[in-house]
Amino acid sequence: xxxxxxxxxxxxxxxxxxxxxxxxxxxxxxxxxxxxxxxxxxxxxxxxxxxxxxxxxxxxxxxxxxxxxxxxxxxxxxxxxxxxxxxxxxxxxxxxxxxxxxxxxxxxxxxxxxxxxxxxxxxxxxxxxxxxxxxxxxxxxxxxxxxxxxxxxxxxxxxxxxxxxxxxxxxxxxxxxx
Amino acid sequence: xxxxxxxxxxxxxxxxxxxxxxxxxxxxxxxxxxxxxxxxxxxxxxxxxxxxxxxxxxxxxxxxxxxxxxxxxxxxxxxxxxxxxxxxxxxxxxxxxxxxxxxxxxxxxxxxxxxxxxxxxxxxxx
Amino acid sequence: xxxxxxxxxxxxxxxxxxxxxxxxxxxxxxxxxxxxxxxxxxxxxxxxxxxxxxxxxxxxxxxxxxxxxxxxxxxxxxxxxxxxxxxxxxxxxxxxxxxxxxxxxxxxxxxxxxxxxxxxxxxxxxxxxxxxxxxxxxxxxxxxxxxxxxxxxxxxxxxxxxxxxxxxxxxxxxxxxxxxxxxxxxxxxxxxxxxxxxxxxxxxxxxxxxxxxxxxxxxxxxxxxxxxxxxxxxxxxxxxxxxxxxxxxxxxxxxxxxxxxxxxxxxxxxxxxxxxxxxxxxxxxxxxxxxxxxxxxxxxxxxxxxxxxxxxxxxxxxxxxxxxxxxxxxxxxxxxxxxxxxxxxxxxxxxxxxxxxxxxxxxxxxxxxxxxxxxxxxxxxxxxxxxxxxxxxx
Numbered sequence: 001x002x003x004x005x006x007x008x009x010x011x012x013x014x015x016x017x018x019x020x021x022x023x024x025x026x027x028x029x030x031x032x033x034x035x036x037x038x039x040x041x042x043x044x045x046x047x048x049x050x051x052x053x054x055x056x057x058x059x060x061x062x063x064x065x066x067x068x069x070x071x072x073x074x075x076x077x078x079x080x081x082x083x084x085x086x087x088x089x090x091x092x093x094x095x096x097x098x099x100x101x102x103x104x105x106x107x108x109x110x111x112x113x114x115x116x117x118x119x120x121x122x123x124x125x126x127x128x129x130x131x132x133x134x135x136x137x138x139x140x141x142x143x144x145x146x147x148x149x150x151x152x153x154x155x156x157x158x159x160x161x162x163x164x165x166x167x168x169x170x171x172x173x174x175x176x177x178x
Numbered sequence: 179x180x181x182x183x184x185x186x187x188x189x190x191x192x193x194x195x196x197x198x199x200x201x202x203x204x205x206x207x208x209x210x211x212x213x214x215x216x217x218x219x220x221x222x223x224x225x226x227x228x229x230x231x232x233x234x235x236x237x238x239x240x241x242x243x244x245x246x247x248x249x250x251x252x253x254x255x256x257x258x259x260x261x262x263x264x265x266x267x268x269x270x271x272x273x274x275x276x277x278x279x280x281x282x283x284x285x286x287x288x289x290x291x292x293x294x295x296x297x298x299x300x301x302x303x304x
Numbered sequence: 305x306x307x308x309x310x311x312x313x314x315x316x317x318x319x320x321x322x323x324x325x326x327x328x329x330x331x332x333x334x335x336x337x338x339x340x341x342x343x344x345x346x347x348x349x350x351x352x353x354x355x356x357x358x359x360x361x362x363x364x365x366x367x368x369x370x371x372x373x374x375x376x377x378x379x380x381x382x383x384x385x386x387x388x389x390x391x392x393x394x395x396x397x398x399x400x401x402x403x404x405x406x407x408x409x410x411x412x413x414x415x416x417x418x419x420x421x422x423x424x425x426x427x428x429x430x431x432x433x434x435x436x437x438x439x440x441x442x443x444x445x446x447x448x449x450x451x452x453x454x455x456x457x458x459x460x461x462x463x464x465x466x467x468x469x470x471x472x473x474x475x476x477x478x479x480x481x482x483x484x485x486x487x488x489x490x491x492x493x494x495x496x497x498x499x500x501x502x503x504x505x506x507x508x509x510x511x512x513x514x515x516x517x518x519x520x521x522x523x524x525x526x527x528x529x530x531x532x533x534x535x536x537x538x539x540x541x542x543x544x545x546x547x548x549x550x551x552x553x554x555x556x557x558x559x560x561x562x563x564x565x566x567x568x569x570x571x572x573x574x575x576x577x578x579x580x581x582x583x584x585x586x587x588x589x590x591x592x593x594x595x596x597x598x599x600x601x602x603x604x605x606x607x608x609x610x611x612x613x614x615x616x617x618x619x620x621x622x623x624x625x626x627x628x629x630x631x632x633x634x635x636x637x638x639x640x641x642x643x644x645x646x647x648x649x650x651x652x653x654x655x656x657x658x659x660x661x662x663x664x665x666x667x668x669x670x671x672x673x674x675x676x677x678x679x680x681x682x683x684x685x686x687x688x689x690x691x692x693x694x695x696x697x698x
Contacts, residue, residue, distance in 0.1 A: 100212050101468060104203045117199055127391075127416045128370070137615045142541035143447050144492035145244065145507040145534045146468050147203055150618075153392075153446035156204075156468055157212030161446055162391070162416035171198050171207070175191050204468055215443075215467035240490030244507045246535055287508065287527050292487035 060170050061111035069134035073118050073168035075107035076138045078150040082123055082165040084132035089168050092123035096164050099124050101156035103148070105139055106174045117171040124155035126164040191251065193258035200245045200255070209263035224264025227272065229298050237280050238288035249281040256280065355430045356385050359400065359694035361652035367394060368665050368689035369448055373407070375432075378656050378669045381679045385432045388425075391416075394448045397461050399477065400695060403429040406477065408453050408463050410444050424453075424463065424475050424482075438482050440473045441465065450542065450594060450690045451493040457500030460520050464494050472502070474520045483520035488512070493541060497564040498548050505541050505552075509533055511572075513564050528570035531560065540590075540617070542690075544598040546629075553578070553596050553607070555617050557589070576632050578607055578625065587611040591619040593645035593661070594690040601653040602673055603629045608647050608659075609637075620645045620661060626675060636675040644668070648691025661688040 064071045066089035067081060073089060074081070086093035099122040106115045141148040155161035191199070198207060205211045209219035226232040236256065237243060245252055253275045260268050260275075288294055356375070363384065367373040373387040373396055387396065390409025397406035407425040412418040422444045426436040443465035445452055452464040459478040465471045465485070470492055474483040491504035491512045501515040509530040517523040532539050532554060539560065543550040549563040558575035565571065579588055588609055590596070595608035595617075608621035620643035626635045644661030655672035665688040667681040 100206065101216060102203045104199050106199065117195060119198075119203070125417050135618070137618050140615060140618070141534055142492075142505070142538055143449065144490075144505040144541055145538065146466070146470075146492075147200065147241070148246070151447055151449075152466060152468065154468075155446070156215060160412055160417040160420070161410070162412065163446075171202075172195050174195060174199065215469055240507060244490065244534070287510070288490075289512070289525055289527055290487065291489040 060116065061109060063111050066168075067132060069132070069136070071168075072110050073107055073116075073170070074134055075136055076103075076105035076118070076140065076150065077120060077134050077136050077166065077168060078140075079120075079122070079134065079163065079166040080129040081132035081134055082129070082167045085123075085129035085165040087123060087165065087167065092121075092167065093126075093129070093165065095126065096123035097125045097155075097158040097160070098122075098167075099155050099158050101154055103150070103154055104171065105148075107138075115174040117174050119169045119171050120154070121167050121169060122154045123164045123167065124158040125160040125162055128163055129165040193251075193254040194262075196247060196251055196255050197258055200247060201241065201259070204241070209259065219259055219263040221264050221267045223260060224267030224269075224272075226295075226298060227260065228269055229301065231294075232298055233275070233279070234283045234286070235288070235291075235294055235298055237275070237283035238286050239291050240288070243284040243288070249277040249284070252284070253277045253280045354385075356432055359384075359429070359696060361650050361694060361696040362656055363694040363696075364648060364650070364658055364667070365396065365398065365692040365694070366660060366665065366667060366684050366689060367396065367692070368685040368687035369394070371665065371685035371687050371689070374685050376667065376681055376684065378650070378658065378667070378681070381669070381681045383681075387427060387432060388434070392444065392446050394689065395450045395452050395692065397453045397455065397477075398692060398694060399455070400429065402477065404477070405429055405432075406453065406461055406475075407434075408440070408444055410442070410446070424461070426477070426480065436480050438475055438480055440475065440482050441485050443467050443471065443473070443485075445470075448593075448689060449493065450692065451495055454494040454496050454502065456494065456496060456502045456516055460500065460516060462494035462502050464492065466492075472504075472514070474516065476520055484522075486514060486522045488514065495543055495550055497550075499566070501564070503543075503550060503562065503564060505539065505543070507534055511562055511570060513570060526568045526570065528562070528572055531572045540595065542594050542596060544596055546598055546600050551596070551598055551605070553590060555590070557583075557607075559605070578605075578627060578634075587613065589616055589619075591617045592621045592647070593618070593688065594647060595621065595645075597647040597649040597657065597691075598629070599649045599651060599655040599672055601651070602655050604635065604649075604655070604672060605629045606647050606649060606657060606672075608644070610643075619643075624657070624659060626657075626672070638670065638675050638677075640668075645688050646690050648693060650693050651695060658691050660684065660691060663687060665689070667691075 066083040083089045092098050103120045105118050107118050108115050140150040143149045153163050155163055204216045205219050211218040257274045362379045363377050365373055365375050373389050375384040389407050390411050392410040405427045410422045412420050420442050422440050422442045423437045424440055425434045428435050445464045445466035456462045461475045461477050463473040470488050472486045472488055476483055491506040493504050495503040497503050501513050504512045506512050509532045510527045512527050514525040515523055537554045537556045539552040539554045543552050549561050552560045557578040560575045561573040563571040589612055590607045591610050592608035597606040605627040607625050609623045609625050610619045610621050612619050622640055624638040628635050644659050646660045648658040649672050650656045657670040657672040659668040664686050665684045667684045669678045
């Protein structure tokens, strides 16, 4: 668990997400509960993510166990597997925040041999899950090159940057290893 | 729905995919970023490239100049970004970035990007 | 005083300090026990609070993720005290001249969520208790690294921020006030250099030096020439000091020394490799959490080594190699009983080498010149992290 990394953050529906974040920042006197509530209310976009991904995810062949560190999507994973923490490899556990800022790498699928862009989003706002620690450093760079650094807590743009676990979302095919 | 079109050159990444791999982690799949910490790429780059020194700035900022892409691919990603995220502000006569231009300016050290951005934008206000 | 409990003594019991209760009790006890030969004049111990002794050069501080900061005397292996830190604190600022330890931290009002406050807490070095704090921008970098806080000049401290945009917050530790945030896009960390300046490592393969004026505000910055390629062979972001210079090492084992002159000149030495062709053949690589240490007095460089393929730069080490820095010859190697992650070394002329790691963390203490194992500090925090040393000055 000593190396925390987190990547990935997904796309949020522009108007809702942008508006929500702006609201959260301008209403300064609001307690955090209020801000969190706003984020959750404004987060009607959340259901869009799995739907948008489902179309893509259904096309990606699968082999291997998402609760195991050697699962193909985890080639540059750093942190705890959300699949062991009440979430799945594509969803955050209840009550956590999906980080909008992330780390994107590419991993090779064992079934079709293709490389896929993987977005390692952190789920934030709770103390570390502490289970299924997985640290693989493929393509990892030092912190001064943050876009490829595994060692940064990637809970940015969330209400709390307390790291809980990490998911691994397929974004698209890649034509070559990234 | 994601439709991936593969260019004839199999070794090259489609610009959108390359943007996702190298930029979207912070700036978002649709360029929204996470302001104020992570700049949004919507509209503002289109304004900046019209300013004197703006094109050079867009190439020299660390997130662009240090990206793990060669000059050809980086130019494609920059142009993709301009078209996708700044269609409203990009001038009709915008000259797309070329690999040569990217290669020339990405090696110039932009030592204080935030200051440069402020200078560009305040110069624009004059 | 009667030994029999009574209503009035019960009332006294409720209101009186424990000392008097104990005293009364002990007097009764003494009276009862006297016929058995026990001393009738036994006084209860009162307990007290230690003040920490003055650190010497063989003291170290270990700090691990979520584990807090521990202070050790490596000569005796005894724990000296612990510092309260935040869950996001990965390094502290040791200021022996002022008798202070500065602790940067991010705190939420409900522990892991709530309203966030980032502060620099001033802890007294003897009492190990906070005496003051300064609020700073809520941007302290949540990275586990030694160089997130360091002095800049004699009265300022730089704190590294990531949002993920990189910047440095400056605090005046003399006046105990926050001065300014300096945007350092593309460059990370705070490594002190001479004057009122700090060095950073940049993703374009250079180092940057930022200087402050007398008021703690930036008055200029310069970059070195590009000397590494982040894709080909990046340097680890952990630098170790050699006097005023900084030693860097790359993933492939190339050692560079960065010397910042008084003016704008930044000299980068030609690199040398810690690996022979045979080493490369056998797959030896440097790796770990904080995989290098250097003692300038003895002129010895230490590296944490393992055998592995590319991208194994964070693997725990199985061996420690020690090099004579001037001849670049390997002097000795230590085979570790278990994989360990980080190195440290005291900065004096009778140096001790510290090898930390494992779960729970332990610190193996070796004579740095002979390599001989002296003792191991067990239970040194939950997780290993890195080592900070004291200089023994005060």
